[in-house]
Amino acid sequence: MTDPLWQILWHMVPLSLASFGGGPAIIAGLDVMVRQNGWIAPQDFLHLFAISRAAPGPGTTLATLIGWRLAGWTGATLASLAIYLPSSLVCYLVYRATSRHRDRKWHRAMREGLAPVGTGLVISGSIALIQISGNGWAGPAISVGAFLIFQGLPRIPAVLVLMAGGAASLLLAALS
Incomplete structure (x- = not known):
């Protein structure tokens, strides 16, 4: 096949x-x-x-x-x-x-x-x-952080959480 x-x-x-x-x-x-x-x-x-x-x-x-x-x-x-x-x-x-x-x-x-x-x-x-x-620990940490934000503050627009996750990912990449 x-x-x-x-x-x-x-x-x-x-x-x-x-x-x-x-x-x-x-x-x-x-x-x-x-x-x-x-x-x-x-x-x-x-x-x-x-x-x-x-x-x-x-x-x-x-x-x-x-x-x-x-x-x-x-x-x-x-x-x-x-x-x-x-x-x-x-x-x-x-x-x-x-x-x-x-x-x-x-x-x-x-x-x-x-x-x-x-x-x-x-x-x-x-x-x-x-x-x-x-990404080692960074991927799970960002995922858990986003989950906690969505659970604790459900009214925050998803776009802001996605932008924060992207910024954290870029920052971690720049530091390593």
Whole structure:
């Protein structure tokens, strides 16, 4: 299976089906996929991640950018379809099958039971990004600092926290 288009399909469709929690939930899966297959360098992955977060739209744009990097516009289109279509279809089918049972206990338990799954996937994606960054203690320290700011002072605009994290990262890079 050397054709990049088949590889994109082979790896992105399962990620789509396991993407409880949205875009951040698949970061760890994308990272593992990229590293195991040697598709792009870790720093390039971080750059694509940064672009996907800065661009408007869903976090799963990272999959589109990886597809583009592997196979141009065809790869980007295929990666987008592979990441959005399967999970969208499953969501639609589950909604159709369960919407009339919204008031039942099992339905509420199912909804509430999926929340920790999404949270765990988002945390694993964050850990993967910190590991890739290779900044030693600086990456985790900046991440924990941003988390604490968002928890303690939720009204601070995210842009200010991002700017502070970027400034701290630049300062640490200049000092080392």
